[in-house]
Amino acid sequence: MEKRVFLSPPHMGGKELEYIKDVFASNYIAPLGQFVDLFEKKISEFTASKGALAVSSGTSAIHLALKILNIGEGDTVLASTFTFIGSVSPVTFEKGVPIFIDSSLDSWNLDPELLDSSIKSLIKRGSHPKALILTHLYGQPAQVDIIRDICRNYDIFLIEDAAESLGATLNGKHTGTFGDIGIYSFNGNKIITTSGGGAMVSDNLDYILKGKFYSTQAKENNLWYEHQEIGFNYRMSNVVAAIGVGQIEVLKSRIARKREIFDLYTKFLSEIDEIDFMPEIKGAFGNRWLTCITLKKGDPINLIKKLDQHNIESRPLWKPMHLQPVFKGVTSFTNGVSEGLFKKGICLPSGTAMTDDTIKIVANIIKEHLYSESR
Numbered sequence: 001m002e003k004r005v006f007l008s009p010p011h012m013g014g015k016e017l018e019y020i021k022d023v024f025a026s027n028y029i030a031p032l033g034q035f036v037d038l039f040e041k042k043i044s045e046f047t048a049s050k051g052a053l054a055v056s057s058g059t060s061a062i063h064l065a066l067k068i069l070n071i072g073e074g075d076t077v078l079a080s081t082f083t084f085i086g087s088v089s090p091v092t093f094e095k096g097v098p099i100f101i102d103s104s105l106d107s108w109n110l111d112p113e114l115l116d117s118s119i120k121s122l123i124k125r126g127s128h129p130k131a132l133i134l135t136h137l138y139g140q141p142a143q144v145d146i147i148r149d150i151c152r153n154y155d156i157f158l159i160e161d162a163a164e165s166l167g168a169t170l171n172g173k174h175t176g177t178f179g180d181i182g183i184y185s186f187n188g189n190k191i192i193t194t195s196g197g198g199a200m201v202s203d204n205l206d207y208i209l210k211g212k213f214y215s216t217q218a219k220e221n222n223l224w225y226e227h228q229e230i231g232f233n234y235r236m237s238n239v240v241a242a243i244g245v246g247q248i249e250v251l252k253s254r255i256a257r258k259r260e261i262f263d264l265y266t267k268f269l270s271e272i273d274e275i276d277f278m279p280e281i282k283g284a285f286g287n288r289w290l291t292c293i294t295l296k297k298g299d300p301i302n303l304i305k306k307l308d309q310h311n312i313e314s315r316p317l318w319k320p321m322h323l324q325p326v327f328k329g330v331t332s333f334t335n336g337v338s339e340g341l342f343k344k345g346i347c348l349p350s351g352t353a354m355t356d357d358t359i360k361i362v363a364n365i366i367k368e369h370l371y372s373e374s375r
């Protein structure tokens, strides 16, 4: 390809610059302003959650969630092992103890049965988990209805990491809105982007207020700067929110295109039986953020290198947290699923501005590569 094909590059809707100009005209460049309010309103409308808070990143939204739920030193926090580091690093910011739980093959997301048995065995050992951080990977909803019930049963807070799954639903309900707090990310390669940013949503408006407090340095309500607690500088700026307002206007069409891209890959690669596509559980409507496949044989790294020779970006699936050197020695409940997926999986370029022809070219290179390997 003459121009590099990226995994999921930003795709502006057209109104973003106009809104940024409005921001400049009003001189509310920073800190807050009408676009932050509007962006929050649009997020909560879109996801049907009662409240939303716009912040500087998905990672900071998870950090705030932990802070709001009062998770601190020595507290056990369960988490999906098959995820991106930003999902779980905030646990270490607060000196909590992460414990990783593996996936099930039908969703690639957290295995509810393994979750239940892990909680039982932890409680038996005298360590009652305080929260679960559940990731909806690659825009595919986890079995969050069942998982929410398990959390309630054991009195465990549920934080949903829906960084990749904005707009994805399970039985019509948005990922991010099942638990106590949900988070989204708007970093550069997510389904919509603000260049960098995130949001927290909750039906508990007290949590949103607390999030506002902690994300603005925990300043007490006095004229002077009074602090009884330590907070952070995590709020989203008005300029960034203006981009977000432009982007959320096109979110529906982005989801439709992401799903089309998945269908096109499926169609173009249908005669190849060495490939499996990421599944979708019953009742789920994923946003198909990235089209992900696994290879039945061969090393995916060879295919990634082959695509790279054609100036096409692809990536292995996330390396599970329990395999990360930085989490060596961390307690984990594993079943081999995420490890197997990591060894066999590839994320294909899935940018919403990609043409059907480009998808066909990518698919043809994959086909050629797999034919030549099996020869």
Ligand SMILES: *Cc1c(COP(=O)(O)O)cnc(C)c1O
Residues within 6 Å of the ligand: 056, 057, 058, 059, 060, 083, 084, 085, 086, 087, 135, 161, 163, 164, 184, 185, 186, 187, 197, 198
């Ligand atoms: C992107 C991502 C995050 C972090 O979001 P940032 O906005 O980059 O901080 C967290 N979890 C998952 C699963 C992600 O993909």
